[in-house]
Amino acid sequence: MLRARFSVPLDQAALELSESTEEDLALLLADLWGSRAHARMLGETGLIPLRSAQRIDRELARLEVAAARQVVRLDPVLEDVHMNVETLLGKRIGKDAARLHTGRSRNDQVATDLVVWLREALLDLEGAALDVADALIASARAPHGQGSVPGWTHLQPAQRVRWAQILGTHALRFVRDANRLCRIRETLQECPLGSGALAGSSLPLDRERTAHLLGFQRPSLSSMDSVADRDAMVETLGALALLAVHESGLAEELVLGSMPEIQRVRLADAFVTSSSLMPHKRNPDLAELLRGEAGPAIGRLTAHLALLKGLPLAYNRDLQIGKPLLFDGVDRALRSLRVLAPMVATAEFHVPPPLATADASTESVEIVDGLVLQGVPFREAHSRVGSLVARLARDGRSLRDLSPSRWRKEFPELPHSFRLPTAQEAPDRRTTAGGSGRESIVALLREIDRRSRELRRGARTERRRLIACHELLERPIRRNLRRRR
Ligand code: ARG
Numbered sequence: 001m002l003r004a005r006f007s008v009p010l011d012q013a014a015l016e017l018s019e020s021t022e023e024d025l026a027l028l029l030a031d032l033w034g035s036r037a038h039a040r041m042l043g044e045t046g047l048i049p050l051r052s053a054q055r056i057d058r059e060l061a062r063l064e065v066a067a068a069r070q071v072v073r074l075d076p077v078l079e080d081v082h083m084n085v086e087t088l089l090g091k092r093i094g095k096d097a098a099r100l101h102t103g104r105s106r107n108d109q110v111a112t113d114l115v116v117w118l119r120e121a122l123l124d125l126e127g128a129a130l131d132v133a134d135a136l137i138a139s140a141r142a143p144h145g146q147g148s149v150p151g152w153t154h155l156q157p158a159q160r161v162r163w164a165q166i167l168g169t170h171a172l173r174f175v176r177d178a179n180r181l182c183r184i185r186e187t188l189q190e191c192p193l194g195s196g197a198l199a200g201s202s203l204p205l206d207r208e209r210t211a212h213l214l215g216f217q218r219p220s221l222s223s224m225d226s227v228a229d230r231d232a233m234v235e236t237l238g239a240l241a242l243l244a245v246h247e248s249g250l251a252e253e254l255v256l257g258s259m260p261e262i263q264r265v266r267l268a269d270a271f272v273t274s275s276s277l278m279p280h281k282r283n284p285d286l287a288e289l290l291r292g293e294a295g296p297a298i299g300r301l302t303a304h305l306a307l308l309k310g311l312p313l314a315y316n317r318d319l320q321i322g323k324p325l326l327f328d329g330v331d332r333a334l335r336s337l338r339v340l341a342p343m344v345a346t347a348e349f350h351v352p353p354p355l356a357t358a359d360a361s362t363e364s365v366e367i368v369d370g371l372v373l374q375g376v377p378f379r380e381a382h383s384r385v386g387s388l389v390a391r392l393a394r395d396g397r398s399l400r401d402l403s404p405s406r407w408r409k410e411f412p413e414l415p416h417s418f419r420l421p422t423a424q425e426a427p428d429r430r431t432t433a434g435g436s437g438r439e440s441i442v443a444l445l446r447e448i449d450r451r452s453r454e455l456r457r458g459a460r461t462e463r464r465r466l467i468a469c470h471e472l473l474e475r476p477i478r479r480n481l482r483r484r485r
Contacts, residue, residue: 001083018317021074023324024081028067028074030116031081034109034193035100036060036473037213041206042102044480052096053477059093060085061473081113082106103196103203107227107315111192114323116214118232119466121330122185123459128337129178129243130452135345136171137445137452140164147351148423149264150362151436155256157360160426161436163349168444170250175451177243182455184235185462191216195223198314215469227315230308233326237301240333244297247336251290254347258284263353268346271339286339293336300325354423356401358393363400363420366429367411374413384410 003009010018024031036057043053063085066072074084083106090097139145145164150157191211194201200223207219220226257265258272267284275281304325307318354360364385371381388410392398400420402410411418421429427436434440 001077001079015077015079018320019076019079020320020323021076021078021080021084023327024084025072025074026327027081027110027113027117027323028072028085029064030113031085031109032060032064032067033116033470033473034112034210034214035085036064037210038104038193039100040213040473040477041209042099043477044209045204045206046479046481047102047203047205048099050477050479052099055093055096056089056100057473057477059089059097062092063088080106080110082109103194103201103205105195105197105227107197108192108195108223110320111195111227111229112214114230114233114326115188115192115216118236118326119185119188119215119462122181122236123463125240125243125330125333125337126178126181126185126455126459128334128341129174129181130456131341132247132337132344133171133174133178133448133452135341136167136174137449139344139347139349140167140171140441140445144349147349148427149351150360157355157362159365159430159436160362160423162427162441164441164445165427165436166253167344167349168441168448170246171448172444173246173249174243175448175455177239177246178455179451180239180242181236182458184232184239187235188232189217190220190226191218192220192226192229194219195226198224198227213469213472215466224314228311228313228319230304230319230322233322234301234304234308237297237304237326237329240329241294241297241301243333244294244336247340248291248294250340250344251287254287254343255284255291257349258282258287264350266348266350267343268348270346271343286343290336290340290343293332297329297332300329351423354400356398357396358389358398361389361392361399362423363426364389366421366426367399367414370414370418371411374415376413 001010039048039053039056039060042048043050043057063072072088074081075087078084078087086097086100089100140163145162145167147163148160149163149166151159151161151166191207191214193210193214194205194207211217211219254265254267256262258267267287271284271286273283273285275283304322307322307325311318367385368378368381371384372378376384389399392401407414428438431437431439434444
């Protein structure tokens with residue numbers, strides 16, 4: 001390919017290292033959209049004959065249909081998606097195809113393809129993250145959301161909280177993830193096309209026109225930046241690494257909760273596996289895989305950053321290695337989220353029987369707070385309850401086992417009306433804003449729901465805008481010499 005300058009073909013092993021057709025298939029539709037916009041602009045400005053532009057566009061539109069049906073194969077000998085499209089076009093329409101690359105380089109082409117591709121990938125990711133958030137909210141609002149379980153710090157029983165708060169808190173993280181992805185998408189407003197290899201073009205290209213046809217607000221500011229900039233790819237991998245970390249935290253709670261020793265989660269049969277050896281097993285393999293995905297997700301971010309480190313301006317071939325990192329990152333994230341959402345939706349969240357050990361006395365703070373309200377200094381109250389728990393622990397008992405007389409003897413300051421809240425009552429005692437009380441939980445779920453719906457509305461509008469933009473290509477191509485700059 002493109003070897004008029006040389007007398008020998010590219011070495012076979014060199015070709016195998018450098019060709020990117022397997023990953024480039026992901027860019028095919030974006031590449032075709034970019035090429036159609038470019039050809040139209042060339043025809044309108046008179047840089048190529050109108051007939052050539054029309055012929056090129058007609059054939060590219062056919063290729064788009066075939067690409068959407070996933071029947072286009074890329075030939076590795078042609079190195080990348082860009083040369084494949086140009087070659088396919090040449091086979092179908094002959095010499096007109098040779099005019100398509102006027103004023104363009106594969107460097108601005110791949111940069112354009114990547115942002116066009118990424119916009120839609122981000123929309124898919126946002127939706128998938130919100131599906132998980134919505135599944136969590138639905139479970140939080142279901143009857144099992146009312147169940148009160150020991151909340152953990154250091155994985156030790158700490159204070160009673162409702163499932164609704166645990167699930168709602170995980171949902172909050174996924175809504176933040178969707179928001180982060182949306183903010184990245186909103187930065188993709190500038191079109192790299194027309195930047196050429198690095199320095200723009202001496203041909204009178206109309207960059208505003210191609211930017212508009214591709215759904216961007218304006219052409220990019222520096223041709224050198226356009227061909228070298230991979231910031232949005234790295235930001236996406238960063239957002240996906242954090243998303244995967246959130247998934248892994250939730251997955252771990254599902255794995256732990258499924259242990260018969262803990263008994264607080266029951267995953268649906270569709271999301272567990274058995275053992276090839278032990279027929280009784282009910283393994284949370286899928287949750288474990290979701291936990292594990294965070295490793296490579298973090299790796300892809302660091303791999304991409306390392307790839308960029310020290311690269312001089314402008315285009316360098318190293319950049320090509322970033323593409324599969326991005327494509328895999330998005331693909332693995334979508335697959336994971338599409339498992340996590342139904343896994344959460346079908347899981348049961350239980351209240352395990354209380355543990356009769358002093359270390360699990362999640363009521364200790366209630367007594368401390370009761371004493372503080374009677375004027376006992378906090379540190380004194382804390383230490384009295386602590387030493388009582390230690391004494392009970394020696395006899396294998398817990399705070400709940402105290403008789404009323406022992407109770408009065410230990411804490412004479414507490415009013416007669418004082419009694420330990422039941423497990424079900426305890427979360428509602430904490431009425432601070434954002435705490436475990438009922439009102440805060442209702443507010444939490446309502447706010448997550450609102451944010452989720454707002455993000456979905458924005459994503460729907462953007463999808464419609466992109467479709468409308470692509471439909472501009474259905475209009476006949478006309479000469480418009482005013483477009484010539
Ligand atoms: N396949 C290349 C990439 O993905 C496209 C640009 C190649 N440019 C070049 N001058 N070799 O980055």
